[in-house]
Amino acid sequence: xxxxxxxxxxxxxxxxxxxxxxxxxISGHTSVYWYQQALGLGLQFLLWYDEGEERNRGNFPPRxxxxxxxxxxxxxxxxxxxxxxxxxxxxASSYLAGGGADTQYFGPGTRLTVL
Amino acid sequence: xxxxxxxxxxxxxxxxxxxxxxxxxxxxxxxYLQWYRQDPGRGPVFLLLIRENEKEKRKERLKVTFDxxxxxxxxxxxxxxxxxxxxxxxxxxxxxxxxxxxxxGTRLQVQP
Numbered sequence: 001x002x003x004x005x006x007x008x009x010x011x012x013x014x015x016x017x018x019x020x021x022x023x024x025x026i027s028g029h030t031s032v033y034w035y036q037q038a039l040g041l042g043l044q045f046l047l048w049y050d051e052g053e054e055r056n057r058g059n060f061p062p063r064x065x066x067x068x069x070x071x072x073x074x075x076x077x078x079x080x081x082x083x084x085x086x087x088x089x090x091x092a093s094s095y096l097a098g099g100g101a102d103t104q105y106f107g108p109g110t111r112l113t114v115l
Numbered sequence: 116x117x118x119x120x121x122x123x124x125x126x127x128x129x130x131x132x133x134x135x136x137x138x139x140x141x142x143x144x145x146x147y148l149q150w151y152r153q154d155p156g157r158g159p160v161f162l163l164l165i166r167e168n169e170k171e172k173r174k175e176r177l178k179v180t181f182d183x184x185x186x187x188x189x190x191x192x193x194x195x196x197x198x199x200x201x202x203x204x205x206x207x208x209x210x211x212x213x214x215x216x217x218x219x220g221t222r223l224q225v226q227p
Contacts, residue, residue, distance in 0.1 A: 004158070033214065042119075042204070042219035043159070056214055090158050094213070102213040103149065106158030 004107035012113045021076040021110045025093030032074040038087040086114045117143040119218035127224045136221045138188040138205035145207035153202045195225045
């Protein structure tokens with residue numbers, strides 16, 4: 001079974017630019033989560049999509065946005081990049097049947113560097 | 116505000132010993148607590164999940180305890196191996212709120 005995939009692996013941008021990161025969940029998983037992990041810090045929750053809808057959002061400015069497609073893949077868009085946006089962006093997917101705990105399976109991440 | 120604390124200092128132990136990592140939390144009443152392993156530059160890998168009404172969970176060489184009174188979870192790796200060297204993250208979540216809140220992780224180094 002293929003795991004969560006993310007593209008690109010690495011990205012270098014300059015301040016003020018815009019970036020789009022992509023994620024394909026595990027087959028059968030309907031939820032996609034995005035997390036930001038700045039160097040030396042823990043994972044910070046960004047966005048959660050389920051069945052094509054944004055379900056929850058973390059404490060990030062509106063220039064962080066995304067969407068989920070009918071095939072459950074997802075994009076994360078970051079506008080007006082700032083230096084502090086440099087981080088590893090992780091995508092995770094899950095399938096929660098009838099409530100209960102939600103184990104999330106992570107992709108390898110996209111390393112974004114903003115110069 | 117809710118806070119999850121993991122020992123930020125690296126834990127260095129000898130091969131064959133038991134590693135014990137701690138996760139403490141405040142201002143939070145999680146329904147579930149999960150442990151993940153993360154290698155440098157990689158995404159976290161799920162290890163174990165324990166529910167609030169469970170005291171202990173085991174999987175092979177791994178054991179997790181969950182004390183909701185102390186607001187603490189302990190994560191044990193018995194017979195540790197150099198391949199166990201990684202950063203271990205604890206993550207909490209509530210029922211119906213599916214985003215995970217992660218601690219900053221503890222780096223484990225197992226010396227051969």
